[in-house]
Amino acid sequence: MYNQIESNKRKTWFLMTIFLVFIVLIGYLWGAYYGFGLSGIAIAITLAIVLNLFSFFKGDKVALGISGAKKIKKEQNPYVFRMVENLSITAGLPMPKVYIIEDININAFATGRDPEKASIAVTTGAIEKLENEELEGVIAHELSHIKNYDIRLMMIVIICVGIITLLADFFIRAQFMFGGKKNNSKGGNAGAILMIVGIVLAILSPVFAKLIQLAVSRKREYLADASGILLTRYPEGLAGALEKIKSNKPMKRANHATAHLYISNPFKIKKGKKSGLFSTHPPIDERIAELSKMA
Numbered sequence: 001m002y003n004q005i006e007s008n009k010r011k012t013w014f015l016m017t018i019f020l021v022f023i024v025l026i027g028y029l030w031g032a033y034y035g036f037g038l039s040g041i042a043i044a045i046t047l048a049i050v051l052n053l054f055s056f057f058k059g060d061k062v063a064l065g066i067s068g069a070k071k072i073k074k075e076q077n078p079y080v081f082r083m084v085e086n087l088s089i090t091a092g093l094p095m096p097k098v099y100i101i102e103d104i105n106i107n108a109f110a111t112g113r114d115p116e117k118a119s120i121a122v123t124t125g126a127i128e129k130l131e132n133e134e135l136e137g138v139i140a141h142e143l144s145h146i147k148n149y150d151i152r153l154m155m156i157v158i159i160c161v162g163i164i165t166l167l168a169d170f171f172i173r174a175q176f177m178f179g180g181k182k183n184n185s186k187g188g189n190a191g192a193i194l195m196i197v198g199i200v201l202a203i204l205s206p207v208f209a210k211l212i213q214l215a216v217s218r219k220r221e222y223l224a225d226a227s228g229i230l231l232t233r234y235p236e237g238l239a240g241a242l243e244k245i246k247s248n249k250p251m252k253r254a255n256h257a258t259a260h261l262y263i264s265n266p267f268k269i270k271k272g273k274k275s276g277l278f279s280t281h282p283p284i285d286e287r288i289a290e291l292s293k294m295a
Contacts, residue, residue: 016153018212019160022205023048026167048163055155060111060119063261067109068253069099069121080127084120084139090231091143096120105248106130106241109261110142111151118146123251130241137228137238141263144227150220154260157213164209211278217260218282225287226294235291242284242291 027044074081081098088095096112099121106126112118120142126135145151229235245264254266260280 016157016216019157019164019209022164022209023160023167026164026205044163044167047166048159051159051162055159056113056152059155060113060117060151063109063111063258064099064119064121066253066255066258067101067121069101069119071097071099071119077127080122080135083136084143087136087140087143087231091140091147093143093147094118096143096146098122100124100127101251101253103251103253105251105266106138106245107248107251107262107264107266108138108142109258109263110145111261112146113152113155114149115146118151120146126241129244131237133232133234133237134241134244136232137234138241138263140228140231141224141238142228143231144224145220148220148223148227150224154217154220157216158257161206161209161213165206168203168205214260214278214280217280221263221281222287222290225291229291229294235294239288239291242288246284 023044024041027041028038031039031041031043072081077098077100080100084098085095093115096110096115096118097120099119101107101121101123103123104125105123106129108120108122108126110118110120120139122135122139126138130138225238228238232238242264248264250268251266259266262281264284265279265281
């Protein structure tokens with residue numbers, strides 16, 4: 001379990017470093033080609049800060065609203081509420097807000113900017129179809145996302161993808177509308193090379209950014225699986241829940257903007273063992289296999 005946790009943390013920060021390099025590189029090329037100098041990097045970083053602040057303070061409300069989650073009090077569902085409460089105490093976390101999603105599928109997600117402002121949403125399908133230990137495994141997984149600050153990390157990742165896409169779009173639009181800096185001190189050939197490199201990067205970088213986002217999402221799912229088992233000490237519970245999740249159908253309020261938050265893809269679950277580059281989650285069979293190693 002501890003090896004799994006450390007490995008996934010290292011890989012996540014490696015991917016986040018690549019994100020930063022992409023943003024700085026596009027900002028630099030943008031500034032160099034259009035005569036802004038290092039101001040291009042400053043513009044990119046400023047844009048990142050502004051969008052991240054919005055995500056930091058409003059991102060959880062957007063996610064909960066899109067999913068159709070309804071906040072509950074203890075008396076409305078004491079079974080789920082007490083389970084979240086007990087596992088939060090075990091994890092050493094503040095009690096998150098509890099939400100219910102009216103959906104027959106088995107799923108759940110956590111959101112919020114930090115453990116003090118966190119929320120957990122669970123579908124009615126999960127409550128009705130899972131055994132006690134299986135539901136505990138699912139909730140422990142989501143609490144691990146909170147404890148590991150995945151809820152904040154994934155909001156930052158989404159903003160990074162958006163920033164890279166915006167900068168790339170600005171670069172291409174400005175190139176066709178205004179052209180590059182005419183008096184480029186590096187000469188015509190160097191300016192042409194810079195233009196080609198910039199356009200190629202602008203076209204490909206949103207694709208690369210999306211692939212990095214999905215890779216980060218998959219690694220954090222493995223991390224939350226392992227961390228959740230540290231809370232329950234019962235890998236079979238989460239493994240059993242994942243086995244039942246394999247029969248899920250697409251959720252009524254499934255949305256691509258929030259799909260990565262769920263414990264399982266809210267759209268159609270692909271069969272097979274291999275994880276696709278454009279998948280928000282690792283294959284369930286691979287996750288179950290990793291959990292079996294921890295038993």
